[in-house]
Amino acid sequence: MSLRLYDTATRAVRDFVSREPGKVGMYVCGLTVQGAPHIGHMRSYVSFDVLRRWLAYRGHEVTHVRNVTDIDDKVLAKSVQTGQPWWAIGYANERLLEQASATLGCLDPTCEPRATGHVPQMLALIDRLIERGHAYAAGPGDVYFDVASYRDYGALSNRRLEDMQPAEDNLGVDGKRDPRDFALWKAVKPDEPADAYWQTPWGRGRPGWHLECSAMAHRYLGEEFDIHGGGLDLVFPHHENEIAQSKAAGYGFARYWMHNGMLNLAGGKMSKSDGNVIDLPTLLASFRPVEIRAFLATPHYRSTVEFSEELLGEAASAYRRIEGFVQRAIERFGATDTAPTQGALCADFLAAMDDDLNTSKAMASIHEVVREGNSALSEDDDAAARSTAASVRAMLGVLGLDPVDHAAEGGPGDDLRVAVDALVRMVLEQRDAARARKDWATADALRDQLKRSGVLIEDTPHGPRWTLADGSA
């Protein structure tokens, strides 16, 4: 069985065949760095990180390009509003984003180009579009894409040009020939920061939204590449416009279009403009990064996900069941003996992932293997326990959820682990002594005391073990 992916452009699941055997070029829309990222953004990052890891597992060398759009209307508006330089705002938010991405265990992209660093490529593209009759300069600094000149406009988002009836408020005012035309290049405006422009043959201005992605995808992945991804809310107009720009310029552009579903809060899309936003630092007060990642990675990437702390808590509990097994196996055999091995993925998992990244089903198969592993562990079937642990770790690894990879990231109070461990051991020695003389009252009192301090004790045939009540082990 081979990998099949849902392609937005054809609205169907298709066999994935890369342009070049063994290589995949993938462009994923990152963010416009106008504000701090929220977990809805992170869902997109995690979704495409899973895709990238799966492509790699399936033997592809992946070139993963993810853009940072560091200049646009909102960044400039914010600059005027706060008095901060627009480039400082963008950079600050870019760093928050980078941090959030790393915290959730997303692999770094191969390249993360910024819009402002690719103005020459954008100008070249505009030039080419004007030459081919698909774009026109409308006034000093303004260049528009002529939507009517591109026959397939609307093909991706499945809408017809005549169905699009944008407000005709500024028809003629800004020099547009058709209200549906979109800006490739925008003229400097008096109420925007004075240093936000480039000199061009069409006048002073700055990039319009959409242009940077066409230019940068071309720069790093070539005229045609395999996968273009992003959030479902980018299908129109952003991706539709990217296609128009790139194809009208004569390039093949993306062969598969993939879009992740939205993250909802209280029934509606989590969105900065609606103000219903939760960011990662807020959640880190109560949950570990790996638990948040498990929450984001378990539902199918195309489904809408409802966010709530309760739901996140459920996902965390489910993850802890798996993690508990891996930890017990590692305590017994060591991390090396349970190291994930290539080819250790079970057939159900493999089939689920190949089927348009069905992570829900894939997680179900991990849970089944965990059950086998737990049984092997309690029956002291070391060989079986070892191999199931290696298998579970391999499968988790593909999802970016191997507990060992996340061990260093730390949960609340993690810096005190060594000290806590020493103290708990002292208490456990006393408790062992009490148990040895069958003084159950004393033994239980010690255990209860630890529990009140957030330390959970479990007696196993191989001695007592402790974990923290919040799940960080």
Added chain:
RNA sequence: GGCGGGAUGGCCGAGUGGCUUAGGCAAGGGCCUGCAAAGCCCUGUACGCGGGUUCGAUUCCCGCUCCCGCCUCCA
């Protein structure tokens, strides 16, 4: 109004024309344990409403209701 997605057992969430009808969380019972915890075993018969096709539909078709997204900035 146009386009698209969705409604599954207490909750989350896969999936399928009929088969042992995922998996998890929570709950109850059991095993294990000095008692616990963890783990394992068992239990819970669900597919929004109304029609239709079919020997048989949660799964296919039609209609309806409700929800969500896009159509303006948006991961």
